[in-house]
Amino acid sequence: MLHIDLWKRVLIALVCAAGLLMALPNAFYPRVEQSNDAWAEIELAGETPERLAVAEQWPAWMPASLVNLGLDLRGGAHLLAEVQVGDVYASRMEAMWPEIRDALRPERATVGTIRKQPSAPDEIRIRIGNPDGMTRALEVVRGLARPVTSLTGAGATDITVSGQGAEIVVTLSEAEKLASDDRTVRQALEIIRRRIDEVGTREPTIQRQGTDRILIQVPGIGSAAELKDIIGTTAQLTFNPVVGRTTNPSDAPGVGNKMVPSLDEEGVFYIIESAPVVTGEELTNAQPSFDQNGRPAVSFTFNTSGARKFGDYTRDNIGAPFAIVLDDEVISAPVIQAHIPGGSGIITGRFTVEESTNLAVLLRAGALPAGLEFLEERTIGPELGQDSIDAGKVATGIAFAAVLVFMALSYGLFGLFANVALILNIALIFGLLSTIGATLTLPGIAGIVLTVGMAVDANVLIFERIREELKTARGPARAIELGYEKALSAILDANITTFITAVILFAMGSGPVRGFAITLGLGILTSVFTAIFVTRLMIVIWFERRRPKTIEV
Amino acid sequence: MRLKLVPTETKFDFFKRWKIWLGASALMMVVAMASFFVQGLNFGIDFRGGTTIRVESTQAVDVAAYRGAIDTLGLGDVTITEIFDPTFGDDENVAMIRIQAQDGEESVSAQSTTQVHEALKTVAPDIRIISVESVGPKVSGELVQTAVLAVALAIAAVLVYIWLRFEWQFALGAVAALIHDVVLTIGVFSELQIKFDLAIIAALLTIVGYSLNDTVVVFDRVRENLRKYKKLSLAEVLNLSINETLSRTVMTSVTTLLALISLYVLGGDVIRGFVFAMIWGVIVGTYSSIFVASSILLYLGVKRDWSKPSNTSGNQFANVDA
Numbered sequence: 001m002l003h004i005d006l007w008k009r010v011l012i013a014l015v016c017a018a019g020l021l022m023a024l025p026n027a028f029y030p031r032v033e034q035s036n037d038a039w040a041e042i043e044l045a046g047e048t049p050e051r052l053a054v055a056e057q058w059p060a061w062m063p064a065s066l067v068n069l070g071l072d073l074r075g076g077a078h079l080l081a082e083v084q085v086g087d088v089y090a091s092r093m094e095a096m097w098p099e100i101r102d103a104l105r106p107e108r109a110t111v112g113t114i115r116k117q118p119s120a121p122d123e124i125r126i127r128i129g130n131p132d133g134m135t136r137a138l139e140v141v142r143g144l145a146r147p148v149t150s151l152t153g154a155g156a157t158d159i160t161v162s163g164q165g166a167e168i169v170v171t172l173s174e175a176e177k178l179a180s181d182d183r184t185v186r187q188a189l190e191i192i193r194r195r196i197d198e199v200g201t202r203e204p205t206i207q208r209q210g211t212d213r214i215l216i217q218v219p220g221i222g223s224a225a226e227l228k229d230i231i232g233t234t235a236q237l238t239f240n241p242v243v244g245r246t247t248n249p250s251d252a253p254g255v256g257n258k259m260v261p262s263l264d265e266e267g268v269f270y271i272i273e274s275a276p277v278v279t280g281e282e283l284t285n286a287q288p289s290f291d292q293n294g295r296p297a298v299s300f301t302f303n304t305s306g307a308r309k310f311g312d313y314t315r316d317n318i319g320a321p322f323a324i325v326l327d328d329e330v331i332s333a334p335v336i337q338a339h340i341p342g343g344s345g346i347i348t349g350r351f352t353v354e355e356s357t358n359l360a361v362l363l364r365a366g367a368l369p370a371g372l373e374f375l376e377e378r379t380i381g382p383e384l385g386q387d388s389i390d391a392g393k394v395a396t397g398i399a400f401a402a403v404l405v406f407m408a409l410s411y412g413l414f415g416l417f418a419n420v421a422l423i424l425n426i427a428l429i430f431g432l433l434s435t436i437g438a439t440l441t442l443p444g445i446a447g448i449v450l451t452v453g454m455a456v457d458a459n460v461l462i463f464e465r466i467r468e469e470l471k472t473a474r475g476p477a478r479a480i481e482l483g484y485e486k487a488l489s490a491i492l493d494a495n496i497t498t499f500i501t502a503v504i505l506f507a508m509g510s511g512p513v514r515g516f517a518i519t520l521g522l523g524i525l526t527s528v529f530t531a532i533f534v535t536r537l538m539i540v541i542w543f544e545r546r547r548p549k550t551i552e553v
Numbered sequence: 554m555r556l557k558l559v560p561t562e563t564k565f566d567f568f569k570r571w572k573i574w575l576g577a578s579a580l581m582m583v584v585a586m587a588s589f590f591v592q593g594l595n596f597g598i599d600f601r602g603g604t605t606i607r608v609e610s611t612q613a614v615d616v617a618a619y620r621g622a623i624d625t626l627g628l629g630d631v632t633i634t635e636i637f638d639p640t641f642g643d644d645e646n647v648a649m650i651r652i653q654a655q656d657g658e659e660s661v662s663a664q665s666t667t668q669v670h671e672a673l674k675t676v677a678p679d680i681r682i683i684s685v686e687s688v689g690p691k692v693s694g695e696l697v698q699t700a701v702l703a704v705a706l707a708i709a710a711v712l713v714y715i716w717l718r719f720e721w722q723f724a725l726g727a728v729a730a731l732i733h734d735v736v737l738t739i740g741v742f743s744e745l746q747i748k749f750d751l752a753i754i755a756a757l758l759t760i761v762g763y764s765l766n767d768t769v770v771v772f773d774r775v776r777e778n779l780r781k782y783k784k785l786s787l788a789e790v791l792n793l794s795i796n797e798t799l800s801r802t803v804m805t806s807v808t809t810l811l812a813l814i815s816l817y818v819l820g821g822d823v824i825r826g827f828v829f830a831m832i833w834g835v836i837v838g839t840y841s842s843i844f845v846a847s848s849i850l851l852y853l854g855v856k857r858d859w860s861k862p863s864n865t866s867g868n869q870f871a872n873v874d875a
Contacts, residue, residue: 072823080692224685225666378686384607384823391640391821398819399812406808409556442824443752449816450759450831453809454766457801460808461770464801467561490773493718497769498762500714501707505758508703513755520759552555 004540012533016424019526022063022431032058032066065434068203069219070441070515073389075382076219077227080375083188083212085181087370089172090121092180096144096159096170097124103140104128111137123171131166138163141170148175185212187369192216192231194365199230213375224377232372234327235362237280239310240272242321242333263329264350270330272323277313282306286363288356289346296356297348300363307343315339324349326359392445399449400426407456411463414553417538418459421530425455428526429519438522441515451523458495458531461487466553476551477543484536491528499524558807559800567795567843568788571851574844578733585740594743597750600697602654602690606669607636610677611644619648622672628665629653638822647683647822654690700754704735707761715765719772722853727768730846734764734837741833752827760834763809767802767842774798775847779855787855791847806839 025032038055104114112129119125145157156175196204205217253259253271262268289299314336323333331349407415466483505517614635630653673680716724742749774794817828
């Protein structure tokens, strides 16, 4: 009557063994972590005896995946940034203007004078001298439109051109805006990733969220402010010719020039030519270094074309000042002393060593295509994380012990079976968490504790049912079988409904809530498995050995 | 000798005064809602934006002095609370400072944090910032929406599932019990002014799951007994089913509570609110599955004649493995 096929027994045992094996590394967390880090270093920077020694602290044939600890347990910084995708529209429009002007020039006879009007940053307004020529003007400008290069925008063009009175209004089309937003966010993501990788912290999470947001989580970093310094700067570097220097910000800079403040000297403004000689995009390298006076500086190298432009300019303008502009602030404006042919140079300013290091990182990684606005930021100190882990360990331990004792007292031998299953259950949860690379958060620990409490539920249901069936006295074997059979629908219904809420939590939640949903959901899966298969197997094996005439549950 | 919380056989009459129980539950819900509308919830920064800074010092926390120091910065509404926890050592004096969302800023600037730190150093020179969390109004608005949606979705999903597996009366009873639990939990949070943040939403959903777990176990037995004892009245069947599952209900509630209480006492202050919500939810959930869900079922009535198929009684999913 009570029978479980051999292959099922083997399978159940195998699943449990696999779970235990996958969970095992977590019991030796620091050692395995060091070992994993060492292997990563070996991969990256080559093998050295020291690294190999550290790496071999944990045998290579053993599973080595660990449960990731969330920021609230490890400490670190969390930022949610919104990419200001609109920034790009303005520069796109700025770049459109010369093109439109050149296209309209041959048509002067029909359209009259062409003049750019002041407008919102994401559009261009052009007034034409002869409004009657509008049809022709629109036709010409529309001719400049290019097809949108994206999957969804197929068939659309990149600009929308309309006429309002004597003005032509050009804006990016909706399809192009979508495509452009997507590109901008991707680019920003990539650059943020590069910048964080440059700083070299462990396991940062850099994810896109929604259409224009990026989630950045870096464990181990001191504060969100520090992280913002690294990723929050656009780092648009340009080298521009200096026209003049003033202390009056309301001076008119003149056509083709712009006024930018000086970074170091308060109240000083530089008038520079808007068109840069070279930009940061043509840098191949940037390193923190020191100038001849021993002050922190950043040395840089241009690529070939950048080096040629830079060389030509310095050759032709010896004696003239020259501005190094970072994010619309003049870092320094040295006078060109000599022709600089090699394409390398040095930026000096009033840097601290840290600032020069950061600037070098930013320059190497490239400029962000658009600004970032931070919607959410969290810094969790490592000690708070450690406190939470310690508290979580103690609480889980006590909860565990209390439940074990309680079950043993209530159900005797069967309670012990349930306890073994409960221990297996926790191991399985950790095994699964490690395997799928999920993150354990503080609410996640709460989820595990809750699972400890609820995991016994399935067993309780079965045991209570067996008790009831024993009363109708059809022998212990039959009672056990019926107990399992009849409790099944209640177990399934109860757990499926809880599982549904876990899934919804996972789908809708973010961060810590999601961590809770994961452990709760996995806890349900493993507890149903252990209750239905593992305790049953244990009871059946016990029953086969002993063949008791009566049982007490 | 076994530990038995509930005698092997019980014959409590749960439905002698079922109208009183329903009335009492309804009254409690009204009180909870009144508290919610009058006092409102003490929303954390997740839901209303702003910044919380957790600081620690070896000196005792002097809230008034902290306030004096921070008020000079002109950051608007500032709340300072000292945090006590049995897990703290003698030299760990922790305070939580909450600053309202600043105009025109999404998240707090690094300067404000530094300013606060500098200001506090004049009061307690060794004060350290342990954590800073800042949520901009844009995100907090979305978080509220998502949270409400999540709870509503969970309840809807459950309604559909129970309706498929049982009958519509069961689904209504279960959902009434859920709403009862959620409303009472929100009521407790508004009455005691415990911080209500994103984690509490997770707790609410777990309560939904737990309460349901209990309700479903009772209903499962009701369904079985309805078929077994065709002669008994619905009230008798309900009573019998609850008595039969009572031992299990109490066992599970006790083991869960044991685990939760351990977490409440020893788990640290960061998740205490969260654990409190769950403890409350387990108690209310256990109560509601007996006194709310079943009473509603009794009130709505169930079709007893299982031989004739009809449109109103379940469907092909109702008897999958029962």
